[in-house]
Amino acid sequence: MAERLKAVDVVTVGVGLTGAILGKELAATGLKVVGLERGPMRDTVPDFQSPAIHDELRYAVRKALTQDNVKEAMTFRNSTGQTALPMRRWQGFMPGNGLGGAAVHWNGLTWRFQPADFVYRTHLEGRYGKGFVDSDLTIQDWGVTYAELEPHYDRFEYLCGTSGKAGNIKGVVQAGGNPFEGPRSREYPTRPMKEPYYGALFRKGAESLGYHPFPSPASTLSEPYTNPEGLSLHQCVFCGFCERFACEHFAKASPQTVILPVALKNPDYELRTGCQVLRVNLDSTGKKSTGVTYVDAAGREYEQPAELVLITAYSLNNVRMLLNSRIGKPYDPVTGEGVVGRNYAFQTMSYASVFYDQDVVINPFMASGASGTVIDDFAGDNFDHKGLGFIGGAYISATMTGGRPIEFHPTPPGTPSWGLGWKQAVARHYNHTVVLTCHGSSHPMRGNCLDLDPTYKDAWGQPLLRVTFDFPQNDVRMSRYVTDKAVGIGRAMGGKIVAGAPRERPYDSTIYQTTHNTGGAIMGNDPTTSAVNRYLQSWDVPNVFVVGASAYPHNASYNPTGTVGALTYWALDAIKNRYLKAPGALVPR
Amino acid sequence: MKLGPWIGAAVAMFGLAAQAQDNLKRGADIAANGAGDNVPACSGCHAQNGIAGGSGAFPRLAGQSAWYMARQFADYASGARNSALMGPIAKALSAADGAAVAAYYASAKGPFVFNNRADATLIERGRQLARVGDQAKQLAACNNCHGPGGIGGFPAIPFLAGQYADYIALQLQMWKSGSRKDGADSMADIAKRLSDQDMAAVAAYYQQLREAPTQAAK
């Protein structure tokens, strides 16, 4: 029997990025908030220390900061006709574990989506007519607009101290920034990072083709900064250990550096680590949550009653939590009905490697996860898709994330994959290669979805999440088109060999692309096609909010976390200023 | 025929080695005798073996990064690093002479000695700051940049282990007050988080890290 604890006002399921922000803010209003985090407590000091934190084998290869898949894996298949099998090692993506979540070992690329993304179907049909979008793509409008989110994007970027150059302030295009971006209310909080040599080569090449390069938006800071919470960040030292690692320099925005210290000082906020939430509990009507049930590190089970439950466990875990708690109707890929698990999407990544002669010295290890130069000319709907046969696009960038020795081994096509020939090629090319990234949009299609696995269970006996995914043909066509453009830039950069590798089917869960899993508990204005309303409130259980990229109806051409941050503040605003005044559904069903 | 390129390479390498030897000699000469009217002998203050006495009024140069020292000359000359003593010397020092004397002191090997030992609690606090940092101050461990044991992250980051405590503390004060700046501007923000007590502690810790065994026995 679970021990019943004293009731509190708010529980967050997970204390990563979204959980930390919401926990801090709601405790500041005087509510009693409990943050339940399954992983360990950890902080910059004393846990993230050089040189131990730069252990590539431990963190990058063996993924020490990632969800413990001995306890809790996921199963995977490419299509509904196959039998899904458990992922025994995280390779395709790496959900975080421990205080701060994946936002501890992220890269810090901090993007906004395009205004068109939020009204996606309306926008595309308006521009290209009905029937232009492949019929298997289940894209839809988000129920929120860019203009509504803008102040929340702004707030998130100022929280993180993001370094960059605005391209559009209140409708006025700014030299040096991204001319395609939606209007911002003001400049980035800190100046762009210094341009690495690979970025400079890319800038020249892209400019010679008439494209519009600008510095990559980075929450690895260019200069010391104190955020509105009174917490300060240091300047990034370009050590090359962001992605998959924690920052020892207080230079990368993470819950630990930008918000948690404030929450932890507030007696109304209580953090409990090592606490695995099993489910969100419902009352007998099934329409109201009574709190959550969790197991602590010693294996004791507790019931934590709460007035408001915020599911902030990362997109994939958010969806699993809903399914295991029986909140919302599960999606059925055969009939297309149901909402929980619907519109799972990912990211369509591809690369072009630019190989130089040995007199061009790149020093790829001098980098942050977000330093570099980008063009937005082929992202989203920034270019005319008439006659191209696909929707969406990708930003193209030279953002090399650190050239670390075990995993960075660029070799030109035709190189043997092992042995002396391979070693010689690695030695020859390591320091003379620029890898360009095409960071592509990912569209939902009917068969791609999340549900509970019928066979495999976690350490607590609960069904694992089953991921069913393959790239839609639309996205494969997009990838070929944009990768070609990247190859063109590589040639203009003076590469002796330029090798493009567009993304092809089938999706392979053993190849890392990004940890940008989206959808499954999507937002919208219609309860038959969305799991949460425009404020990320469950349609079915109004005292549950589901916050994170699980709310995305599709994934845009950008890294998701800027939009996760904006949606978190957007939901917070609705909770604070509307829900708490009159608890109940914020949008009538 | 086939030996041709090898002989060429060997000659070139020998040439480089010889050049480096000449450079070191030139550096030793400047250290001992100065260069022209406006560059006094460095040894007067830093000693010929680079250990600078032990008082802590002058920094130890022996074994310091050459690149870092050459960069300091530029910062002294521009005034970014404010010093009434080193400013005029750096201005008068040519780039080639600066590189030569920096290379000389980088290669110098003097013993680690110091005059003033701090008490153990102060050193312990210093050890914490140096190796672990201070979460409440959002301050990273110094060794994250200055290398394990404070041996430096050459070429850009100087060693601290074995540097004189008074000198270290003074430099931290200079950053805090804005009278020392550097290109990357890494240190000012760090120094601003340190109290006077912190500075004394971390300085005392680093000073005693590489003392000679005979000293430690006392």
Ligand SMILES: Cc1cc2nc3c(=O)[nH]c(=O)nc-3n(C[C@H](O)[C@H](O)[C@H](O)COP(=O)(O)OP(=O)(O)OC[C@H]3O[C@@H](n4cnc5c(N)ncnc54)[C@H](O)[C@@H]3O)c2cc1C
């Ligand atoms: C290697 C890597 C690089 C990335 N780089 C970028 C980038 O450059 N730009 C970008 O935009 N995004 C990036 N991301 C994505 C980014 O990290 C996420 O978008 C962000 O962390 C999402 O925030 P979240 O709060 O939804 O989830 P998280 O920050 O992951 O937090 C979720 C928390 O919930 C906890 N939790 C889960 N289930 C339970 C449970 N049952 N009980 C209790 N606790 C639970 C988890 O342990 C975790 O701490 C990257 C991710 C990775 C892994």
